[in-house]
Amino acid sequence: MAETPLYFPSAERERLELHLPTRKDADPSSPSCATLPFVTLTFATSLDSALSLGPGIRTALSGPESKAMTHYLRTRHDAICVGVGTAIADDPGLNSRLNAATHQPRPIIIDPRLRWDFTAQSKVMRLAREGRGLAPYIVTLEEEPPPHKKKILEDAGGKFITLTAGHGDEGRTDGTRFGWRVILSAVRQEGLHSIMIEGGGEVINSLLCEDADLVDSVIVTIAPIWLGQGGVTVSPPRANIDRPVARLSDTMWMPLGADVVLCGKVAR
């Protein structure tokens, strides 16, 4: 059944503008056009900092108004990133279903060991084949992904991006952690100038813990609900016991339906 398109009013679009990538970020003659993409960290959280009821449980937090905002953000970024945990748990579309959307973001899935079976009935591949979204770029450690998977992915316009693990391995012993700077630089090398990072918990916590300065803008939907213990939470490990991980400056709070959206920059 066709989904109803989402609407996001122009007054709210204008309020978000300061927190979004600009054309300058993609203009090679501009100093803003850097070697890394413009990074927006954006997710929906409960009052107890949970993204979902638990690993593997798709949980709707955003109301219709803030969901429309997220789909507007998807039209304003070249790429959209989630971890393999989210790809498996949610089977997300990662496209924009905004009314009259003219731009779709490139899904980037961080999947070092190729756990996600995108070849079966994944929504993101179906949308790509239907021309309603783009096929994913899958960031992996595997130097030789299975040829049949490679063909399916490439036929739809996607690809595997093989990176080596490095910088950031401290927190993991299995050697499968990419440094975020490495991931972002690979994304930029694909000609993508802006990326919204949606989650899930491990993606967000590792990004904030490793280098919150990589984040240019934060746009968080806060939903008026406590999910309770056992959820996937945003709570990055602290490098220094007596220092917070990061603080936001230039904050703007925007009520949207029953939710409130917090925008800000990581204070430097």
Ligand SMILES: NC(=O)C1=CN([C@@H]2O[C@H](COP(=O)(O)OP(=O)(O)OC[C@H]3O[C@@H](n4cnc5c(N)ncnc54)[C@H](O)[C@@H]3O)[C@@H](O)[C@H]2O)C=CC1
């Ligand atoms: N409320 C919201 O806005 C959102 C909610 N979610 C929820 O989050 C949950 C999934 O979160 P998680 O289980 O934490 O999974 P995740 O989506 O963060 O994926 C974790 C996996 O990604 C890979 N990964 C992440 N960072 C990596 C790095 N730097 N280097 C190499 N590999 C890396 C690893 O394989 C890791 O096991 C789901 O329940 C989903 O519904 C996800 C996105 C947004």
Ligand SMILES: Nc1nc(O)c(N)c(N[C@@H]2O[C@H](COP(=O)(O)O)[C@@H](O)[C@H]2O)n1
């Ligand atoms: N903004 C927002 N609000 C929620 O309540 C959510 N659960 C999420 N989740 C993120 O959106 C993805 C689903 O996207 P599709 O609608 O299927 O395109 C999900 O995978 C999370 O990244 N986001």
